[in-house]
Amino acid sequence: MRKKIIAANWKMNKTINESIHLVEETLSLLPADHPRDAVVILCPPFISLAKVSEALQNNKKIFSGAQNCHWENFGAYTGEISAAMIKSAGAGYVILGHSERRQYFNETNEQLAQKANTVLSEGLIPIFCCGEPLNIRESNTHFELLQEQITKGLFHLMEDEFRHVIIAYEPVWAIGTGKVASEEQAQEMHEFIRHLIRKQYGEEVAGLTPIIYGGSMKPSNARGLLSQPDVDGGLIGGASLEAADFVEIIKAV
Ligand code: PEP
Numbered sequence: 433m434r435k436k437i438i439a440a441n442w443k444m445n446k447t448i449n450e451s452i453h454l455v456e457e458t459l460s461l462l463p464a465d466h467p468r469d470a471v472v473i474l475c476p477p478f479i480s481l482a483k484v485s486e487a488l489q490n491n492k493k494i495f496s497g498a499q500n501c502h503w504e505n506f507g508a509y510t511g512e513i514s515a516a517m518i519k520s521a522g523a524g525y526v527i528l529g530h531s532e533r534r535q536y537f538n539e540t541n542e543q544l545a546q547k548a549n550t551v552l553s554e555g556l557i558p559i560f561c562c563g564e565p566l567n568i569r570e571s572n573t574h575f576e577l578l579q580e581q582i583t584k585g586l587f588h589l590m591e592d593e594f595r596h597v598i599i600a601y602e603p604v605w606a607i608g609t610g611k612v613a614s615e616e617q618a619q620e621m622h623e624f625i626r627h628l629i630r631k632q633y634g635e636e637v638a639g640l641t642p643i644i645y646g647g648s649m650k651p652s653n654a655r656g657l658l659s660q661p662d663v664d665g666g667l668i669g670g671a672s673l674e675a676a677d678f679v680e681i682i683k684a685v
Pocket of ligand 1: 668
């Protein structure tokens, strides 16, 4: 059975002290028997990553992750952070290709393919984001765009590498807008992604790959989205900054 994943993307929010406070608050609100079935991942800003990892180090089901990384492991790339550095900070996951990185930092599918290589070569798990902007959905070309993002960003991987990948479907029009994809829209796209994986890597790998949904997920809509057969969890932005809301979403798994 594939894993359920609930990941928090804090984006450029929280100082180091605030990050630790949010971790402590989140942990204190989780029921003792939690998380029943889900792997929980907290992705703070880089500057807090080592501290957050340290705060989670005795926890067996809550892990830390980064929001991005460079495609090289070291070198003259001022201001950048490598997968090796992320690993040394105690994190196990890296979000790749978030739409804000694609949009504001011009990340390309080709760069993301290289980043996926570096992340995997360090033994980290990529959370690979894909999703269409509003104009693409309105022109009904969202299936083609998703196919391109996933094919160029991930399908160069060998099967044993791909087995470690988590995919996040995040329609850009639903991110931070309060406009959530309907349960049917989410299921349709997740099913399509799984179909692509099946064609590339076969039935077993398709059945095992977690595909999570991101875009204005909150306590009021989480249960419906998470109950869709191909929705294996969530990538949560805004609602993950409020411990109570985030924990409610975890409980909806
Ligand atoms: C995100 O940034 O990955 C995200 C899903 O944000 P939000 O939940 O705020 O829409």
